[in-house]
Structures are given as C-alpha cells and as structure tokens.
Amino acid sequence: MSAPLAGGVQPVPARAGIGLRPPHFNHVLQARPPVPFFEVHSENFFADGGPLLDTLLRVREHYPVSLHGVGLSLGSADCIDREHLRQLATLVTRVQPGLVSEHVCWGAIGGRHFNDLLPLPYTEEALALMVSRVDQVQQALGRELLLENVSSYLRYTHETMSEWEFVAALCRRSGCRLVLDVNNIYVNAINHGFDADTFVQAIAPQMVGEFHLAGFTAKTDLAVPLLIDSHSAPVAAPVWDLYTRAVARLGVHPTLLEWDTDLPAFAVLEAEAKRAQAILDASGTGEVAA
Amino acid sequence: MSRGPSLGQLQYAFAAMMQDDLGSLPVWVAGNGLEPVARLRVYRHSIRAVHASALETTFPALLAWVGEACFADLCDRVAAQTPSRSGNLQHYGAGMAAQVSASAVLATYPWLPDLARLEWQRQACLLAPDMSRGDTRHLMRALADAEGDVRLRLAPHVHAMDVAYDVLDLWRHAIEPGPNMPSIRRSACGVVLWRDGGQVAMQSVSVATARAVSALIEGCALSLALQRAGLDDAMPMLQLLVEGQWLADIEPVSDLPVPGA
Numbered sequence: 001m002s003a004p005l006a007g008g009v010q011p012v013p014a015r016a017g018i019g020l021r022p023p024h025f026n027h028v029l030q031a032r033p034p035v036p037f038f039e040v041h042s043e044n045f046f047a048d049g050g051p052l053l054d055t056l057l058r059v060r061e062h063y064p065v066s067l068h069g070v071g072l073s074l075g076s077a078d079c080i081d082r083e084h085l086r087q088l089a090t091l092v093t094r095v096q097p098g099l100v101s102e103h104v105c106w107g108a109i110g111g112r113h114f115n116d117l118l119p120l121p122y123t124e125e126a127l128a129l130m131v132s133r134v135d136q137v138q139q140a141l142g143r144e145l146l147l148e149n150v151s152s153y154l155r156y157t158h159e160t161m162s163e164w165e166f167v168a169a170l171c172r173r174s175g176c177r178l179v180l181d182v183n184n185i186y187v188n189a190i191n192h193g194f195d196a197d198t199f200v201q202a203i204a205p206q207m208v209g210e211f212h213l214a215g216f217t218a219k220t221d222l223a224v225p226l227l228i229d230s231h232s233a234p235v236a237a238p239v240w241d242l243y244t245r246a247v248a249r250l251g252v253h254p255t256l257l258e259w260d261t262d263l264p265a266f267a268v269l270e271a272e273a274k275r276a277q278a279i280l281d282a283s284g285t286g287e288v289a290a
Numbered sequence: 291m292s293r294g295p296s297l298g299q300l301q302y303a304f305a306a307m308m309q310d311d312l313g314s315l316p317v318w319v320a321g322n323g324l325e326p327v328a329r330l331r332v333y334r335h336s337i338r339a340v341h342a343s344a345l346e347t348t349f350p351a352l353l354a355w356v357g358e359a360c361f362a363d364l365c366d367r368v369a370a371q372t373p374s375r376s377g378n379l380q381h382y383g384a385g386m387a388a389q390v391s392a393s394a395v396l397a398t399y400p401w402l403p404d405l406a407r408l409e410w411q412r413q414a415c416l417l418a419p420d421m422s423r424g425d426t427r428h429l430m431r432a433l434a435d436a437e438g439d440v441r442l443r444l445a446p447h448v449h450a451m452d453v454a455y456d457v458l459d460l461w462r463h464a465i466e467p468g469p470n471m472p473s474i475r476r477s478a479c480g481v482v483l484w485r486d487g488g489q490v491a492m493q494s495v496s497v498a499t500a501r502a503v504s505a506l507i508e509g510c511a512l513s514l515a516l517q518r519a520g521l522d523d524a525m526p527m528l529q530l531l532v533e534g535q536w537l538a539d540i541e542p543v544s545d546l547p548v549p550g551a
Binding site: 115126 | 317336344377380382
C-alpha cells in the first residue's frame with residue numbers, strides 16, 4: 001500500500017497546466033517537460049495500488065498535481081456514495097494534491113450510474129442539496145473542494161434562477177470556490193442563448209480557484225446551433241477571447257488545458273498551455289492558489 | 291417557469307428515458323428551438339459513448355476480433371442488462387462475457403466468451419491492491435515445517451481461471467497481430483494472471499492447477515484446494531507460487547479462528 005507523500009501538499013501555481021492522460025504518462029516521466037502542474041481524473045487512480053497509482057505518485061514527485069473528480073454525482077437526489085468518497089479521501093491523503101475538484105452536476109440515481117455530467121435544474125431544492133453535499137465532502141476530505149460549472153445541452157422548464165446565479169449562490173452559501181470552465185460558459189451561452197460575459201460578470205474574483213479551457217465540436221445537423229463539450233479540439237478563438245476577459249476581471253488563477261478525445265501529441269497540449277500562459281502573463285504576476 | 295418535478299422525480303425520469311421510457315421528461319425540458327427529445331438524445335448518445343469507451347479500454351482484444359459494429363451492439367446489451375453501478379468506470383464491464391455468450395451472431399465463435407472473461411480478469415489483476423511480497427525463504431521454511439494443514443495467502447493481484455479454449459494466443463494476436471493466425475482449438479486449460487513490473491502477465495497452466503489456485507484465492511485451506519482441483523501432487527503448484535513470488539503468507543489452519551466460536 002502506498003504511503004502518503006513526504007512533504008505535504010504541494011500548491012498548484014497560478015500558471016497554465018495540462019490534463020495528463022495515460023498515453024502521455026511515459027513521455028512525462030521520461031522527458032520531464034517544464035509544465036507547472038498536471039491535473040488527472042481522480043477515479044482512474046482509486047485502486048489500492050498497481051501501475052496507475054504508482055505512475056501518478058511518480059509524477060507527483062516532480063510536479064504539483066490537481067485531482068479532478070468526475071464520478072461523485074454530488075447533485076444526485078440519492079445519498080452520496082460513501083465508498084466513492086472514502087476512496088477519494090484515501091487518494092487525497094496519498095497524493096497530497098494542490099487542488100481537489102468535482103462538478104456542479106448529477107450522474108446517478110437509484111444505484112444506476114450514467115458516468116456523465118448531467119445538468120441540474122437551477123432551483124432552490126438543487127441548490128440546498130449541493131450546499132449540503134459540498135459541506136459533506138469538505139468535511140470528509142478535511143480540505144476545500146472546488147466545483148466546476150458543466151456544459152449542458154438542455155435546460156428545464158421549472159428553473160427559478162440562471163446558471164450563474166446558481167453557481168454564485170453555491171459559492172456564497174457553501175464557502176467553496178469554482179473551477180471556472182470558460183469553454184463550458186461559451187458552449188452554454190451558444191446552446192442556451194445568453195451572453196457569456198453576463199456569466200463572467202456574475203462571478204466574484206474570490207470565487208475562482210482555477211480556470212479550465214478545452215475545445216468543443218459543433219453539431220451541424222440540428223435546427224439551432226448546438227456545441228458539444230468534446231475535449232477533442234484546440235481551444236476555439238471566441239473561448240480564448242472570453243478567457244482573456246475572464247482573467248482580466250477575475251484575476252490570475254491556475255489554468256488547465258484539457259484534451260480527452262483524439263488526444264494529440266504532447267507538444268500540441270504544451271503549445272495550447274503556453275498560449276494560456278501568455279494571457280496570464282499579460283494580466284499580472286502569478287500567485288499561488290492553495 | 292412552471293411548477294415542476296422534485297429533483298428525485300426528474301432524475302428517475304431521466305433514468306427511465308435511458309431505457310426508452312420518455313414519460314414526462316420532455317415536458318420538463320425547455321426546447322428553445324429544438325424538440326426536447328432531440329436535446330435528450332444528445333445525452334443518450336453521450337452516455338452510450340462514455341460507457342462504450344470504457345468497455346473498449348477493458349476489452350481491446352474482443353473489440354479487435356468482433357469489429358466495431360458488433361462491439362457497439364455488445365456495449366448496448368451490457369448497458370441494458372448490467373448497467374454501471376459505480377462512479378468509477380474501471381468497474382464497469384462484468385457483464386460482457388455473459389452478453390458475448392448470449393449473442394446469436396457470435397454463436398459460431400464459441401471461444402469469444404473465454405476471451406471476454408480473460409480480459410475481465412486482466413482488469414481485476416490491474417486494479418488489485420498492492421501487497422508486499424513475503425520472504426520466500428521464510429515462507430518455504432514455514433511450509434516445510436508445517437505439521438498440519440495450512441492456508442496460503444496469495445498476493446491480491448494473482449488471479450486464475452479455467453477456459454474451454456486456449457485463448458492466450460488469440461488475445462496476443464489481437465493486441466499485436468503477427469503474420470500467422472493462431473489456431474483456434476477447443477482445449478481446456480488454465481490461466482494464471484499476475485502483475486509483473488506494472489504489466490499484467492499471463493501463463494497457461496493445467497486446469498487442475500488453475501482451479502487449485504482459484505480455491506486458494508477464495509481462502510480454502512491447501513488440502514481442500516487440492517481436493518477441489520483433483521490434484522494429488524501439490525509440488526508443481528507450490529513451485530509455481532514460489533517462483534512467481536505470489537505467496538504473501540502461510541498460516542496454520544489450526545491457528546485460525548473457528549467460524550462461529
């Protein structure tokens with residue numbers, strides 16, 4: 001069984017990092033590219049040993065790491081999966097990550113898991129549930145949990161607030177901060193017909209713990225524009241523009257370049273991260289996030 | 291805005307939608323220029339793709355042998371019959387071998403269920419906990435000195451199975467195709483799987499040896515494991531366990547607590 005890393009938590013710097021996926025493990029361990037931090041999906045390392053966890057711990061010896069969960073289903077009307085939470089807490093103890101994050105979404109009901117980031121209705125009921133779940137997780141982990149705004153392809157007819165009102169209220173009531181996914185804001189703005197800057201304006205600088213950037217694809221066979229948060233393409237030009245405005249308003253924070261499908265060569269990810277870094281550099285000096 | 295469902299009602303309706311029961315869900319979805327059903331279809335497609343991708347990762351050889359279209363059909367059957375029960379997709383796919391067995395299209399390839407079982411065992415081996423190896427000399431001495439029956443505790447990553455077809459070569463050919471197609475022969479054999487340097491290793495053994503190792507993994511005492519497997523001579527299996535450094539501990543059966551005492 002792996003012991004916790006010596007030296008404690010290594011903060012994630014307010015610079016542009018890269019989402020690390022298995023095809024790039026060997027390159028990163030052998031070449032040690034100059035990347036400020038790596039982010040991984042927590043669930044891939046839940047095993048109580050084995051080669052994947054061993055790889056992550058070796059990466060962690062050389063880089064700050066952020067753990068980004070996709071399976072906790074915080075917004076499920078069911079109870080939280082205690083075994084999943086226990087495994088996350090064990091991983092956090094082992095890895096001593098600079099940041100730990102999850103999503104403003106649900107993904108399971110009645111014991112059935114959809115393993116997707118499904119949209120919550122923006123209602124008082126869902127907000128109260130999320131506030132209590134964030135508190136439960138933060139208590140279990142003994143540290144802060146960041147929450148990411150998700151992309152969505154539908155809205156519900158009975159919602160009583162906008163997405164930005166919902167996430168801002170969640171931050172205020174729970175005390176958590178956001179992984180502000182700029183691509184998701186843009187995707188939702190197109191999909192649901194709102195001004196992306198309205199979302200950014202509703203968020204206070206102290207609510208942000210990290211930015212995410214990724215690429216989308218557009219569905220072209222529908223009557224209205226619909227963007228899919230596919231993580232399979234470079235960051236789009238309007239998302240870079242929105243990110244620049246978000247950094248100017250919300251400050252310099254760790255920024256992650258995510259790419260999950262049709263993963264390109266590592267150098268492509270580095271180039272995208274450098275572009276994000278240039279925007280951070282132009283906005284101010286880097287600060288440590290955690 | 292309209293009076294809507296509770297969060298639980300909405301989420302259960304979503305679950306029903308995934309099983310082709312749209313119910314009231316479209317009424318609660320804002321169309322905004324699209325039919326609500328078209329918006330829901332995006333999620334159906336996305337969830338299907340996520341689950342299929344997980345199965346492609348776990349069953350690469352099966353995918354190579356049956357092709358993408360057939361594999362996609364198998365993925366849909368697995369999702370319908372044995373849906374995901376965890377937020378961690380690494381545990382999704384236990385039902386694949388059963389779906390391969392049940393497939394009429396694949397009935398002429400009777401070795402495919404064994405291949406699927408092999409890949410599921412590989413996944414279990416990959417995800418098994420770490421455990422420090424026992425000192426081999428100490429363990430051998432304990433084994434030699436044992437006066438009665440013993441229980442052999444194996445490293446958690448060691449797995450064993452018996453198969454009706456020798457599928458090891460078929461698996462290897464799918465992952466790294468060579469110039470010669472391996473022969474497909476019905477020949478019952480055993481397979482032992484373990485982790486070696488971060489990789490899953492596999493070795494053919496006799497059916498009896500595989501069954502004895504399986505019984506040890508289940509916690510049977512050595513004598514019962516040998517009896518179950520029909521093995522008269524324990525030495526070849528013990529040699530395998532020692533050489534593979536798979537033995538973690540040896541406990542005299544008499545020292546173990548008696549269940550219910």
